[in-house]
Amino acid sequence: MVTLPVMVAVFAALTVGLSASSSQQLLNQHASNHARVVSYGGDPGGLPDAPPGSSHTVSHHEGLVCVTYRETVDRGWFALIPLELSGSACALDPLTSRDG
Helix, strand or coil, rough: CCCCCCCCCHHHHHHHHHHHHHHHHHHHHHHHHHHHHHCCCHHHHHHHCCCCCCCCEEECCCEEEEEEEEEEEECHHHHHHHEEEEEEEEEEECCCCCCC
């Protein structure tokens, strides 16, 4: 009789973990695409929309352009305990890394 509640708890934990990892992967993908486009001097406005409620920062340093996306997940399972996720990526910045 204890097996069913334990199975439900394990399934719920796995579902929550899968949801969080999916959101994390999406943030990393957006950060990577954004950094790549900015490093080539393009307009990131043509990229697919980031998750709603996310914010991003772009920084240039030491020949790199770095983009960080942040999102607070507070819907669904995370309504009880919100989760702060962030994804970041860097790409070579050809404009600042040139010699000469």
